[in-house]
Amino acid sequence: GACDLLLRDASVTGETRARVLTNRAVMLLARGQNIQARSDLEEAVELSPELAEAWLNLSAAQIATGSAQAAIDTARQARELGASPALAAFNTAIALETLGRFEDAYAAYSEAAQQDPENVTLAAQPARFIWHQG
DSSP states (O other), rough: HHHHHHHHHHTTTTTHHHHHHHHHHHHHHHHHHHHHHHHHHHHHHHHHTTTTHHHHHHHHHHHTOOOOHHHHHHHHHHHHHTHHHHHHHHHHHHHHHHHOHHHHHHHHHHHHHOTTOOHHHHHHHHHHHHHHOO
């Protein structure tokens, strides 16, 4: 609701609008509304191409909408702009696994876990991946 109200306000432009779009997209992704989330994120990166969070979330939306190959490049862009290296590697790993590039996916999962060893979800991925492939 709050994001929608802000987006209807014509005075909300540029980076502020991109941040609001990114926030709404994160909520949409959580609800499984992946196409709308991707649309919001594509607009966000157009409005504010330096917004790393928008790129990172766009990579997740691309995976969710069947564009895993594009998600790899988008995650790389997010990382270059200063997004969490662990989360960028995690998105890359998911995209690679989706594409059936299992050895590369395992390496990316391992990188994500090494980048943020305190993150339990990331730390569990290399073992889960080995079990999944088993």
